[in-house]
Structures are given as C-alpha cells and as structure tokens.
Amino acid sequence: MANSSSCSSSANEILPDTSSTCLTQSITTTHDFMVTNFSLLKGMGVGKFVSSSTFTADGCDWNINLYPDGEKTGDHVSVFLRLLRGSEDTRAKFSLSLLFGNDDDQGSRKKGKQKKNGKGIKVTRECHEHTFGFESSPNWGWVKFVKKSQLRELLLGSNDCFTIRCVLTVLTVRIQDASTIVVPPSDLHQDFAKMLTDADGADVTINVGDRFFLAHRYVLAARCRVFKAQLFGVMKESNTECLRIEDMEPSVFERLLHFIYTDSLSENYEGDKCVAMLHLLIAADRYGLQRLSLICEEKLRNWIDVQSAATILGLADQHHRVQLKKACLGFIAWPDVLGAVMETESFEDLIASNPMIMKEILKKIASAKHD
Template identity: 50%
Template sequence: MSAFLCFCSGATMDVKVKFTLSLLEKDGKISNPNSKTTTAKFKPVGYTWGWDKFIDKSKLQELLSRNDDCFTIKCVLTVIKDHHTEDVSTVVVPVPQSDLPAHFVNMLKDGQGMDVTFSVGDQLFRAHRYVLAARSPVFKAELFGQMKETTMECIKIEDMEPAIFEPLLHFIYTDNLPNNCDVDQNVALQHLLVAADRYGLDRLKAICEEKLCQKIDVQTVATTLALAEQHHTVQLKNACLRYLSLQDVLRAVKKTDGFKHLTTSCPSIMMDILDKVAPSSEV
C-alpha cells in the first residue's frame, strides 16, 4: 500500500516540513513497525511526498484482521522555519525625510569653509567654490576652468541686483527658493529667470517660467513674451501668445510701454503674433 501527503493550497512559497505517517491499532496505539518519517520541502500547490510501499500487503491484511477490517493512519507534521530564507520583504523600517537641504542652508549661514566672495551691487556674498562648481557649469568654468577669475578672493557680478543674487545663491545650496523670498513679483521673477539662464540652472529657470505663466496680464504680457523669446522658454512664450489671442487683449496691450519694447527688442516675434493671434484678434 502507498501513502502520500499532498500540499493542496494555502501558501505562496515553499514550505519545509517533517512528517511521520503511522498505522494505528484499534486501541489507538501505533502498529510497529508500520511508521515512517521523512523531511521534505513542499512547493506551493500540488506537490506530494510519501512512500510507494508504505506497508506490505501481507502486513496490511494482518492489521485489518485484528481491527475489524479497518485501519487508521496518523500524521504528525512539523513545519520547519528556515531562518536563512525567511521572507523579510515586508519588514517596515521608518526612514526619515532627507535633511540634506537643511545642512546646506546651515553651511550657507554659518560661513565655515567659505573660500570665495562675490560683490553684487553694494553687498558682499560669501560661498563655497566647490558647491558652486558642482551646481553650475558656469561657476565651475569661472572658478576652476580656463576662464577662472584671476582674483579668486572677490568676484564682481555685473548686471545683477543683490535681491536677485541672494535667492540664486540659496537655490544653489538647497535646490529651492527661500520661504521668505521676495521674488514672486513679475519683474523680480523675470530677473531671476535671466540669472538662472546665465548660470545654467535649468531647474530654477523652469520654476521661474512656471510662476511667470501664472502672472500674465495686460501690463506684463509684452515684456514677458520678450523675455521668453530671448531666453528660449517655450511654454512661457506659448502662454503669452494664448493670452494675447483672447478677445480685445491685444488692443489693450498695444497701448503699453511693454509692447513698444517688444516690437523693438524682438521684432521677429511679431510674426508669431500674426500667425497665432491675428485669426482671433486685431493686430
């Protein structure tokens, strides 16, 4: 007679077990030597382990004759936990949020290790050359490349206000604008976008572009469009053209000083206005 143990369902991974099959007498005692033990690893579904010849036919007949033609098989099964293969993928370890920006803010504030000074307008700003070089390809060239400044102790920044350089420097250290930054005004955002483009800070440039898209109005659209054309900010340019295509907007914009600046500084943009705006508004 054969006897097998079958793993039918209930698990999604291999299970290692030790089990014993025993034939019992009518009184519940094990019929020696009709007991066998083995250790096996069951696959998730459908695997069986056991013995093709669990008991000889003659011994089975003897057992049946003693037990009113009946027999009972007792199974004792122990699941063996394998610590080396235990699935730990569900273990949850709380990971704190990154505080790297905070550390860089502290570097900027405490001044330790600063080795370069910038003169911007009537203010001086100190910084770490390696941080600047890591963040900006332009600063890298200025500080370490062939075009590096001969007077490394103090570098003068032309054509930029301190109110623009300060958030620019903060962004270089933290990848974000300062919370108390006063650059949400349209003109300040335009200057900051120019500075970001100047120093190859693409993320800062995109942040400024997004903010400017939300601040387009009759008084600012012309200068914003000129800025978008000069600094290749496609989304900002398209937003300005869409705004100009609104009914009666272009007529009002043409009366602003910004429109005069647009026609003289970016005459080529007039063709875009004709192509995209003229069908819905008078030029």
C-alpha cells in the same frame, strides 16, 4: 488491565505585545482660475457651467466649475470643486475665493467674509471637510456663492474680470505597524541652507553690486559648471578668494545662490515678481543652471493673466524665451481676452517700446480663429 491517557499543553503562554499607529497626512495646493469678461457669460442658462483646467493634489485630479447663471437658481452665481480622478472616498478641505484687481492677500478665511483693502475685494467660502466620491458626491461647493447683483458691483472696477482661487488640502490616513521603521524625508537641503546662512567654513567671497556673499568653492563647483571653470578650470581668475559679478542685481544673485545650495526656489521677491523671476531665469541661463531656468519659465507661464500678460510677453520677447512668448500670445489670443489686456498700463508700455509685437498678437488671434 487499566488504560490511562493524559492531555498536555504549554501553560501560561504569553504572546508579544503589538501596536499600530494611525497616520494622518495632508497635502495642500492652490489653483487660480481667471475669468475674463464675465458679463459675456451671462445667459448660458441655469445648470450650465464653465470649468478650469485640471490640477492635481495627492494623485487626484480636480477642477473648478463656475455656473454664471447658477446651478439651481438664477439669482446667484454658483461655484463648485469637482473630483475628476482619484480614489473613492477622498477626504479634503478647501476654500474658494473671488479675487478682484491685484488682491493677492490671503486674508481671513472666515465663511462669507468680504474684504476691501484698496487693492481689491475678496469673497471667500470655506468647506472644513468633505468626502468626495464618484458615485456619492464627486463635487462640493455653494449654490449661492455670491448674489449676481453683488457681483455686478464688485466687477465695476476690475475690467469685468475676477479670479477664483481654490486652496485645497487633501487628507490621507494610513495605519502603520509599530514594527515598521519610519525613515524621515531627506533634510540635506536644510543642512546646506544653514551652511550658506551661517557661512561656516566659507572660503570664497562674491561681490555683486554693493553686497558681498560668503560661499564655499567646492559647493559652487559641484553645482555650477561656470563656477567650476572660474574657480578651478580654464576660466580660473587670479584671485579666486574674491569673485566679482557684473550686470546682475544682488537680490537676483541671492536667489541664484539659494538654489545652488538647496535646489529649491526662494519665494522672496522685491517689486514686480514677474520681472524678478525673469531676471532669475536669465541668471540661470548665464550660469548653466537648466533646472532653475525651467522652474522660472514654468512659474512665469503659470502667472500669465490679464494684468501680467503684457509684461511677461515683453520680457520673453526681449530675452528670446520662445516657449514663454508662445504661451503669452496663446493666452492673449483667447476670445475677449485681448480687450482686457489692452486696457492695462503694461500693454501700453509694451506697444510703445515694441510696436511690432502687435503684429504678432494679431497674427496669433487670426490663426486661433482659423483653428
């Protein structure tokens, strides 16, 4: 008897095609580290540094380290960016700049370029890309950022003060399967911004000073309880097709209206940005927009420096912004800051209009020393 067997299998089996995508994304932030009375930091010693406060980008914590007597050599000032917390092998590119006087211009980022424009001088160094790691390389910067002799000359016209500006971009990479459905971020705010700009379907006119703004009553009512009362409630005016707003600058109302439609802050300022932001804060309080009020107050708090401290303090005191006033007094109470602030024109104006504020400043300084 003969035995036989056979082996069979599916022939010509073809698997489905697959694909994936490498997505590279970036998140950028800017941090300003102000240094006052720099000459008093000399003599700390080579390798000794002072640090900025911690700032965050893409879930990573960073700070700036300034070596007044250099990290390795006493002839230069050294500046480094340091990763304090984050994932291993964090990739980033960044620039570090020295700003003097009122120079807010971003200018050129070409390595080593110095710029003089009448407002101030800037020295910039740029790192195109670096991988930060806690074990391998947690910080990156320049041992010879600027010569001490050169920095002394630059400080002559800036009250012995400067600001280190770090513009940091964190790079992230993730691999996405092609079968994944990518949901784009919401663009609702863009649609509402366009609706405000185009004024399609606008049914109410708002007169502020010499300007007229077209708006949509249901948007105003949904976003602002004061407008809701004026248009539909107990404060309803006889003519709700045209509202008139007193005691407010048109530019302030324009930024207020922008926030109502987009839930974001317009970065267009006229004149002193601190004064403009304080006026927007007051308008936000007037119309019950708490989120806008807190955004403005936080912006002002972050803008406190030698040049602006007196202006912000005066406005905060005048309009009873307790937390903002406290932040200003706390800044001025830092050792050696008061002298630099007192040399500004805004401080002279503040004392002339409100001499009693000096008593509060001295009280804060005394309590800071006691602490």
